[in-house]
Amino acid sequence: MNKTTVYVVDDDRAMCESLKWLIESVNMPVKTFSTAHDFLEHYDTNSHGCLVLDMRMPTMSGFELQEELSNSSIKLPIIFITGYGDIPMAVRAMKNGAIDFITKPFNDQELLDSINKAIKKDAERFACDGELNHLQGIINKLTPRELEVAKLIISGNSNKLIAKILQISPKTVEVHRAKVMTKTGMSSLADLVTLFIKVGYKQN
Amino acid sequence: MNKTTVYVVDDDRAMCESLKWLIESVNMPVKTFSTAHDFLEHYDTNSHGCLVLDMRMPTMSGFELQEELSNSSIKLPIIFITGYGDIPMAVRAMKNGAIDFITKPFNDQELLDSINKAIKKDAERFACDGELNHLQGIINKLTPRELEVAKLIISGNSNKLIAKILQISPKTVEVHRAKVMTKTGMSSLADLVTLFIKVGYKQN
DNA sequence: AATACTATAGGTAGTTATCCCGATATGAGG
DNA sequence: CCTCATATCGGGATAACTACCTATAGTATT
Numbered sequence: 001m002n003k004t005t006v007y008v009v010d011d012d013r014a015m016c017e018s019l020k021w022l023i024e025s026v027n028m029p030v031k032t033f034s035t036a037h038d039f040l041e042h043y044d045t046n047s048h049g050c051l052v053l054d055m056r057m058p059t060m061s062g063f064e065l066q067e068e069l070s071n072s073s074i075k076l077p078i079i080f081i082t083g084y085g086d087i088p089m090a091v092r093a094m095k096n097g098a099i100d101f102i103t104k105p106f107n108d109q110e111l112l113d114s115i116n117k118a119i120k121k122d123a124e125r126f127a128c129d130g131e132l133n134h135l136q137g138i139i140n141k142l143t144p145r146e147l148e149v150a151k152l153i154i155s156g157n158s159n160k161l162i163a164k165i166l167q168i169s170p171k172t173v174e175v176h177r178a179k180v181m182t183k184t185g186m187s188s189l190a191d192l193v194t195l196f197i198k199v200g201y202k203q204n
Numbered sequence: 205m206n207k208t209t210v211y212v213v214d215d216d217r218a219m220c221e222s223l224k225w226l227i228e229s230v231n232m233p234v235k236t237f238s239t240a241h242d243f244l245e246h247y248d249t250n251s252h253g254c255l256v257l258d259m260r261m262p263t264m265s266g267f268e269l270q271e272e273l274s275n276s277s278i279k280l281p282i283i284f285i286t287g288y289g290d291i292p293m294a295v296r297a298m299k300n301g302a303i304d305f306i307t308k309p310f311n312d313q314e315l316l317d318s319i320n321k322a323i324k325k326d327a328e329r330f331a332c333d334g335e336l337n338h339l340q341g342i343i344n345k346l347t348p349r350e351l352e353v354a355k356l357i358i359s360g361n362s363n364k365l366i367a368k369i370l371q372i373s374p375k376t377v378e379v380h381r382a383k384v385m386t387k388t389g390m391s392s393l394a395d396l397v398t399l400f401i402k403v404g405y406k407q408n
Numbered sequence: 409a410a411t412a413c414t415a416t417a418g419g420t421a422g423t424t425a426t427c428c429c430g431a432t433a434t435g436a437g438g
Numbered sequence: 439c440c441t442c443a444t445a446t447c448g449g450g451a452t453a454a455c456t457a458c459c460t461a462t463a464g465t466a467t468t
Contacts, residue, residue: 085291086291087289087290087291087294087305087307088307090291090294090295090298090305091294091298091304091305091306094294094295094298094299095298095303095304099299100295100299101291101294101295102295103291103292143443143444143445145444145445146444153394154394155394156391156392156393156394156395157392158423158424158425159424159425160423160424168445168446168447169446169447169448171446171447171448171449172445172446172447174425174426174427175445175446175447176445177425177426178425178426178427181426187360188360188361189360189393189394189397189425190357190358190359190360190393190397191360193393193394193397193398193401194397194401197397197398197401347413347414347415349414349415350414350415362453362454362455363454363455364453364454372415372416372417373416373417373418374417375416375417375418375419376415376416376417378455378456379415379416379417380415381455381456382455382456382457383414385456393455409468410467410468411466411467411468412465412466412467412468413464413465413466413467414463414464414465414466415462415463415464415465416461416462416463416464417460417461417462418459418460418461419458419459419460420457420458420459421456421457421458421459422455422456422457422458423454423455423456423457424453424454424455424456425452425453425454425455426451426452426453426454427450427451427452427453428449428450428451428452429448429449429450429451430447430448430449430450431446431447431448432445432446432447432448433444433445433446433447434443434444434445434446435442435443435444436441436442436443436444437440437441437442437443438439438440438441438442
């Protein structure tokens, strides 16, 4: 697990330095980038924290980076800062999932508070994702056939029915079922259903 | 089920009339109010649609109404319109769950688009809530004892174990269990677990 | 007082699931 | 060629669940 980092992307070097100094003053690791491309190249998809992002930048604007990130399923919380913003811009940024939009000049504490909130939110997301990946990993251990049987089980079918559906002997279904339970480590049908629902399987 | 209505709250009579005219021009029912209090008095909690809300108003601001509504668990989507807004105000409104924040003078189509999105979103929420209430209603038909047994069942306990936990005969647990299944209309344990998870019961 | 619902409990039979033992066939990899 | 994983199938025993019947006692409603 990587440590949490505050990423700063701003084309203004002085602003980058100022932000770096501010954020490091509260003992948070900071990485600064002067362009969106620079950030995208050096960003480690496994790291977490938050992104402090200038709106107006050459070659790639803050908006474009935000979209790029959301398309790449990178869910790093974004805090926009800008000196030239207007309301439609702020609204659009928020609609696109930014967690804050701060205008320059800003109050230092205001930004730090926002960063803390963002990091907290990202940590929650990370914990949640980790749990999900873990559960998904458990399910991925099943063979295709076992998964097939498992899905039929959690849809409420009995072994006998599953046997008819899959055109195999009920005895084989029993074997698969037992394998599913031992491999997933679930000790009851209820737990198995819960597991599958958690990872997003729906039996509509 | 009530029809969908666009609620307009603005202290400026002329603006109210103008909005009413605009929205009715696309055949959507409108109700206008000149104060937040007026709206709160006449609002039917069962109705749905969306709320077009002026920010700056006497006695109760748009913000205050938004907070009031979120505290009353009224989840009507809110579109703010204002002539005197700034970015922090817009950001705060969006953070509080507004779905749009539009500045006067606004483009008519822009507002209508936003209203349509809001209504769509509310309809989804309504459908979702309706489903949930229905499922909750099913569970509410259970007697306290049956609910107790049901929870133990979906936590993966066997009848025998439940009997020990509740200090009653396994036979009685069987009876409760059968009652739970017939009352909920679920035909398998898997379906029962799914039902309880849908209404938010977790066995952590 | 009669009725209905709830919680309790037993019997008996049948179905289903679980767990132990076994077996065969197939294909991938060393 | 041997091994391992996978998928298939069987017998037999035990445990668990389901479905039908019965019954009693308390509480609430009418």
